[in-house]
Amino acid sequence: MMADITPILERADANLPKSLDRLFDLVRIKSISTDPAFKADCRKAAEWLVAELNGLGFTASVRDTPGHPMVVAHHAGATADAPHVLFYGHYDVQPVDPLNLWDTDPFEPGLKELEPGRKVITGRGTADDKGQLLTFVEAARAYKDVHGSLPCRITILFEGEEESGSPSLKPFLEANAAELKADYALVCDTSMWDRDTPAISAGLRGLVGEEVVIKAADRDLHSGYFGGAAANPIRILTGILAGLHDEDSRVTLEGFYEGVEETPAQIKAGWETLGQTAEKFLGEIGLSIPSGEKNRSVLELTWARPTAEINGITGGYTGEGFKTVIAAEASAKVSFRLVGNQNPEKIREAFRAYVRSKVPADCTVEFHAHGGSPAIQLPYDSSLLNTAKLALSDEWPKPAVVIGMGGSIPIVGDFQKMLGMESLLVGFGLSDDRIHSPNEKYELQSYHKGIRSWIRILNALAA
Incomplete structure (x- = not known):
């Protein structure tokens, strides 16, 4: 059932300063999965998340693997027949080299004003993926603060090896398929179209x-x-x-x-409204002429071909x-x-x-x-996609758009193939967040409105 959303959103706003403190605490943990020297830090990050989730009323635990541990958590919904979602994110981060190119300590996060009215959160992992995954956790916190329950049954899976190839993930999914299977998966490791336009990624190459x-x-x-x-x-x-x-x-x-298959005409028409051109897209990298199939837009070339x-x-x-x-x-x-x-x-x-x-x-x-x-394609007429699109459009200045992604997120294919679940890919990163590079950042607006967005999405899914 759909709850009164206004007090939940107001609670998320009131919680924001302490939410940022929690994000800063998590970013300070040097959970670099590729370097054995930081093995203890990876476990520390997993244990930190388990403590936070248990504090919210989840049943959460650290699950050992041959590599870095998984975090698995469960929470009942407001009703026995509430939809069941699996939320996925990763707590590990990329190495910080070259350190001399960072303006600040990568593991001492802070707020920085880029221009009047535009603040960003600085530090390794703020955008990829600690800030992103905490938008969901903080949405659950606000919901529970107000109503004492969650609108959906929620399972959470946080892994610690995404940045090092996820060697433990498939065996873990196979061994725990019955526990992890839900109605559908929610994945936050994606981006918006721009600072004011949320996006749902319907396709992954x-x-x-x-x-x-x-x-x-x-x-x-x-x-x-x-x-x-x-x-x-x-x-x-x-x-x-x-x-x-x-x-x-x-x-x-x-x-x-x-x-x-050819991309539906109405979807391509929607992409055209985004205003992307070959000159704009390629100009940022010093090029101007598309090299792919003739008579295709750059968005079609990178998202759907x-x-x-x-x-x-x-x-x-x-x-x-x-x-x-x-x-x-x-x-x-x-x-x-x-x-x-x-x-x-x-x-x-x-x-x-x-x-x-x-x-x-x-x-x-x-x-x-x-x-x-294989590629992943969520049907463009999916009720899951359209429900999330409406919920996001209520939160952001501009309506949500359905986009493709040129890259690959193997976990989405694993969810589909091994657990039989469609995935909803909603994230709040931006193309200039400098993930995997020095001076990684996450927009404060992305973090704040990301929390509010998940509140809206969970509320809509429950209805």
Whole structure:
């Protein structure tokens, strides 16, 4: 049932100073998951979250894994038939190097005014993901302060290895599937369109990573003595890579576009209202001309179309000066971003078959897989999506928009595949939050209105 929301929002406003104190306490914990030196800090962050959640009436515990611990918490809803949601976030953070580029201590958070009326919270993890996950926790706090209960049944899962590949996550989901399964998942590790426009990410591109190594002669060769007669693996490899795209920048692999659907016209029309242009999007990085499929907008290219990108090439002599050799081998790392119902394994096999067909008979090729996951697409007419869209639009100056994401969040696919749950991706980060970089920040408005937004979303879901 829907509660009177006004006093809950007022309580969130009144709680804000102490909410910030709690966020500062969490940010001060150096929970860097990639560095073994901070293992104790990762556990400390998990224990801090468990203490906060238990204090709010959740049944919360630290769950050990072969790596850093998980935090799992449960809370009953206001009624026995209230919807059940699983909220996911991560408490670990990226390393802070290079430290000399930070304006302030990365683990001593504070408030900074960028311009009149615009304050930001500074520190490592403020945006990715401690500030984001605490918007939900603080929303639950305000709700309980006013009504003594929560409108939905809530399970919380906070992990401590997201920034280091989540090696413990899948085994943990498999072992605890019955406990963690809910009606749907809520994921906060995403962004808004701009400072005044909230966004729901309806699509995530999948990913296939491949490394290919082509070997020719049994050693590097003198390019004068053998040049013109001996196979050159760099030449073979670059020719193969060049052939991955046609003159219209479409990927040439057989069957590559199977499962790729056109974005609905009304969705593309909505994207056009956002005012993004190729000049604006690419101008920020010193470019101006889109390189993808012809006659597609930059938002469609980055949110709704598949890609093949060459991420690195090695081979031959690359040191100082010059060395006239024909390399014995050359390698490349290639990634494919997937959309719709593209099958990662079919894409991998199509790539390998294509490469094998181009390698001369006296040369060899090796492949090394580097992960693969399908795309995620929430139906554009999903009632879950539309409920959240209306709730967000009530909170922010501008109506919520439905966007795509060019990147991948594997946990969303795991929730869908392993737990049978759709995910609602709502976050309040901004593109200039400098996540993974020095001087990370989180807008104070994002934190404050993020709390209020989750109050509205939970209230709407309960109705």
